Amino acid sequence: MEINLEHGAGGKLTHELFNSIFYKAFKNKILEKAGDKAILRFGSTRIAFTTDAFVMAPKKVSGCTIGKLSVTGTVNDLLTCGAIPMYLSASFIIEEGYPIANLSEIVRDMSETAKISGVSIVTGDTKVVERGKADGVYVITSGIGKVIKNSNVSGSNAEPGDVIVVSGPVGTHGTVVMLARGEFGLYSSVSSDCCPLNDLVIPLIKKYGKKIKVIRDPTRGGLATTLNEIAKESKVGMVVEESKIPVLEEVKSACEVLGIDFLSMANEGIMVFIVDAKIKEKFLKDLRNNPKGRLASVIGKVVSDKEKKVVLSTSVGGERILDMAKGLPLPRIC
Numbered sequence: 001m002e003i004n005l006e007h008g009a010g011g012k013l014t015h016e017l018f019n020s021i022f023y024k025a026f027k028n029k030i031l032e033k034a035g036d037k038a039i040l041r042f043g044s045t046r047i048a049f050t051t052d053a054f055v056m057a058p059k060k061v062s063g064c065t066i067g068k069l070s071v072t073g074t075v076n077d078l079l080t081c082g083a084i085p086m087y088l089s090a091s092f093i094i095e096e097g098y099p100i101a102n103l104s105e106i107v108r109d110m111s112e113t114a115k116i117s118g119v120s121i122v123t124g125d126t127k128v129v130e131r132g133k134a135d136g137v138y139v140i141t142s143g144i145g146k147v148i149k150n151s152n153v154s155g156s157n158a159e160p161g162d163v164i165v166v167s168g169p170v171g172t173h174g175t176v177v178m179l180a181r182g183e184f185g186l187y188s189s190v191s192s193d194c195c196p197l198n199d200l201v202i203p204l205i206k207k208y209g210k211k212i213k214v215i216r217d218p219t220r221g222g223l224a225t226t227l228n229e230i231a232k233e234s235k236v237g238m239v240v241e242e243s244k245i246p247v248l249e250e251v252k253s254a255c256e257v258l259g260i261d262f263l264s265m266a267n268e269g270i271m272v273f274i275v276d277a278k279i280k281e282k283f284l285k286d287l288r289n290n291p292k293g294r295l296a297s298v299i300g301k302v303v304s305d306k307e308k309k310v311v312l313s314t315s316v317g318g319e320r321i322l323d324m325a326k327g328l329p330l331p332r333i334c
Helices: 012-026 029-033 066-079 102-117 171-180 196-209 220-234 249-258 279-287
Strands: 037-041 044-053 083-095 120-129 138-145 163-166 212-216 237-241 274-275 297-303 311-313 319-321
Touching: 029 037, 044 083, 044 249, 066 102, 066 138, 083 102, 083 196, 102 120, 102 138, 138 297, 163 279, 171 249, 196 212, 196 274, 196 279, 212 220, 220 237, 220 274, 220 311, 220 319, 274 279, 279 297
Parallel strands: 083 120, 237 311
Antiparallel strands: 037 044, 044 138, 083 138, 163 274, 163 297, 212 274, 237 297, 311 319
16 A cells, blocks of 8 residues: 555545554654644643644645745644644745745745734744655744633534534635636636634633634635544534535535535635534624624534534435545645
């Protein structure tokens, strides 16, 4: 058996690779709770730590560049730990012959996004490889942040009765990148949703504290994979209403034409929240009062289910199992 591109797509094969190779070798109590992020304790202080690699192609689309994405992705990962992002590292693997002007543009975008996010890029590394040994440039970022005192978010915290909230339209980033490649002869005026979400998430954590059980950014593998990850970690089931899931009409139409499920497409500017049902209305109102959450929606609920299934109630009145993303509709997006 060999590694193929689907192993990096964020769906079933990615999880199988993690569990059979990485988790098996690195297994420890901290790794058990997360995967691409961790919460570390230093006395009474909790520090969030995360790392990611970015291989987006093309490296620039409407609303997003690999530079903006590399900072946004790491900042948003820290937010899912209930933390205030503080410091980032940035490393580059650059292919010989890559234009310096292009590299300068990537670095500029990273700098601007870091300023918007209130973080500092404080260390890093650079490697140059031979011509043909890399796709132009790869960017690797890691980040640390201070966990907010009254927060306790984890993928294992969802409980029956909790509600599932999405902060905005799903599938936008992945669809924009897919169409930007020009391989399908389809074009759209839609821009990527890529943006850091500090100003959306941090006030909610400070206000609602432990009433927010789970926060996740549904990047690779999309909403479908993220919900399945939470269900498995929390050992619960979920019932999601298709009609309540926000999606831009252009995104939905493009995915229908290409036979791709927008629920498996990447997002880079929305969050999934699992919250106590008692705060549902106030929480949704606060989300919608922020421009980044104006299309937020309660899309379903957490239920008891030993099989840890995510069930989608379809718009036509039926039901289907919403599984993790399969196949490879869109590699190299985040």
